[in-house]
Structure formats: C-alpha cells, structure tokens
Amino acid sequence: MEIQLWRSMLCPYETAVRELIVKFEQIREEHKNNDLYSPIEQVTGRVKTVSSILEKMQRKQIPLSNMEELVEDIAGIRLICQFEEDIEVVSAMIKKRSDMVLKLEKDYLTHIKQSGYRSYHMIVYYTVETIDGPKRLQVEIQIRTMAMNFWATIEHSLQYKYRGDIPEHVADRLCNAADAIISLDREMSSVRNEIMDAQISSLFQSNLVRDILNNIECMYRQTSKREIQKIQMEFLRIYNTKDIRQLEHFHHQLDILAEGYQAQSL
Ligand code: 0O2
Numbered sequence: 001m002e003i004q005l006w007r008s009m010l011c012p013y014e015t016a017v018r019e020l021i022v023k024f025e026q027i028r029e030e031h032k033n034n035d036l037y038s039p040i041e042q043v044t045g046r047v048k049t050v051s052s053i054l055e056k057m058q059r060k061q062i063p064l065s066n067m068e069e070l071v072e073d074i075a076g077i078r079l080i081c082q083f084e085e086d087i088e089v090v091s092a093m094i095k096k097r098s099d100m101v102l103k104l105e106k107d108y109l110t111h112i113k114q115s116g117y118r119s120y121h122m123i124v125y126y127t128v129e130t131i132d133g134p135k136r137l138q139v140e141i142q143i144r145t146m147a148m149n150f151w152a153t154i155e156h157s158l159q160y161k162y163r164g165d166i167p168e169h170v171a172d173r174l175c176n177a178a179d180a181i182i183s184l185d186r187e188m189s190s191v192r193n194e195i196m197d198a199q200i201s202s203l204f205q206s207n208l209v210r211d212i213l214n215n216i217e218c219m220y221r222q223t224s225k226r227e228i229q230k231i232q233m234e235f236l237r238i239y240n241t242k243d244i245r246q247l248e249h250f251h252h253q254l255d256i257l258a259e260g261y262q263a264q265s266l
Contacts, residue, residue, distance in 0.1 A: 116178025
C-alpha cells in the first residue's frame, strides 16, 4: 500500500464501525422493545488513528504490506455490559451471527493483564460493500463491564500521559483500584437478579405507557373529543395509582375499544 493512500484504506473500516454500531444498538433496542433485559448497555466504536496504527507497526515490527492482516484493531467496537455474566451472553451472541466470523478470542477476564486490565476481546472478520466490491476486514470487539471500562479509561489516559512508563507508586494505586473493581463487579453480580427485575419492570411500565398513549393518539381521530378526554382522565387516574396491574388491564380494555373504533371506520 502507498502511504499516501491512508485515507482511502481507512474508509471501509469507518463503514464497518458505523454499521456495527447500528447492529449492536439494534440488539439493545430489540431487547428493550420486547420488555427484555439487554446484556448490552452501551455501544461505542472507533477507527484507530493513523499515528496509533504507525506506533503499533513500529512496536511490533509490522511491515506496511502486512498491516491490514497484523494490525487487528484498526476497526474497534466496545460493548459495555452492566454485569460480568453479561459478557459471556454477548460473546455467545456474536459467535452465532452469520455476518461476523470469529478469528480469535482473548480472555483478559481469566488471564488478567499485568497492568490489572480486564476485558474480553474478540477479533472477527466482517465484510463491507465498497465501490470496488465486497471487502473482508478485521474488527476488534472489546466486551467489558461499566466498572472495567471506568478503570481501563483512566489507566489508558495515564499510559498516554506517562508514555507507557507509569511511575511505580501510580501503578501500585492502579493495581489496588483494579482489585477494587473486581470486588465491585462481584458485589453487583450478587444482586444482579434484583437489579434485573427492577429494570425489567420499569421497562415494562414505560412500554405499556407508550402503547397506551399510541392507542389514545390513534383513537383521537376516530372518536369524539369528549370521549377521548374521558379516556385520558381515566388513564391519568390509573397512572397515578402506580398500580401496574390496573394499567395493564386499562391497556387491554383500550385495545378492545380501539379495535371497535377501527372496525367502525372501515
Ligand atoms: P486504542 O487507543 O484502544 O487503540 P497491544 O496491547 O496493542 O500491544 P494486542 O495483542 O495487539 O497488543 O492487543 P490487545 O492487548 O489484545 O488489545 C489491544 C487493545 O486493548 C488496546 O488498544 C487497548 O484498547 C486495550 N488494552 C490492552 N491492554 C490494555 C491495558 O493494559 N490497559 C488499557 N487501558 N487498555 C488495554 P491500544 O492500541 O492500546 O489503544
């Protein structure tokens, strides 16, 4: 590859990152729309900067001709989970997909890096369409908890500040912090079921309210203003009771009513 062609070389990687962010966000949305707990809490992605690619090539003695094969993290996706247990669920989900082919996995959860870094990495092959036809490229997917991400983000900036040579007293503090993160993740995992229940019921309620309001909006065009005001007041009365069963019952009744209006309008 000619060095002046950097921008066009990176273009398909940018497409891959954009597409994958949409796809992983979609998984999150699908869970939420179906009142399900999402093992993915947050999705981010980036294309490695040219200077970071060059630094890695220099450090690992990678020739320019082998760059795309040997620099596996030019395209990077980061999936943040709430609990450590979610990481396995997410990695299993990725393995089942037909649009990503697993090349390798690096388990820094079991094999914690000396720095204290914990995360689960997957290198996958992913194909993007370009004006020259399909291009198969590699993407690094990092899966970690919010707590692991907090630690890694701070440590990464310190690595940058000290150019990889973190003073011993700071490194010791980071190791202590990494231990604290392990305890925090364990502690949160022990109340995972309660937290998940709470999140699912709050999601259920917000989806219910969304569906009720959609129904009221549709009925607005099919019924009298007086009738719709009565329905709205009843909705607000039930909503204020915070009784989810009553709200569910109201939703069901409203569905029947809406179907009736729908039939009349045909
Ligand atoms: P950026 O800014 O994320 O692109 P390498 O560590 O690059 O020599 P390898 O085998 O290519 O080794 O990759 P590895 O270690 O599996 O994963 C590389 C990426 O993981 C890093 O990318 C970081 O994002 C993250 N990572 C790995 N080790 C650490 C660590 O000790 N601390 C932190 N904070 N992150 C780590 P880059 O290229 O460093 O940076």
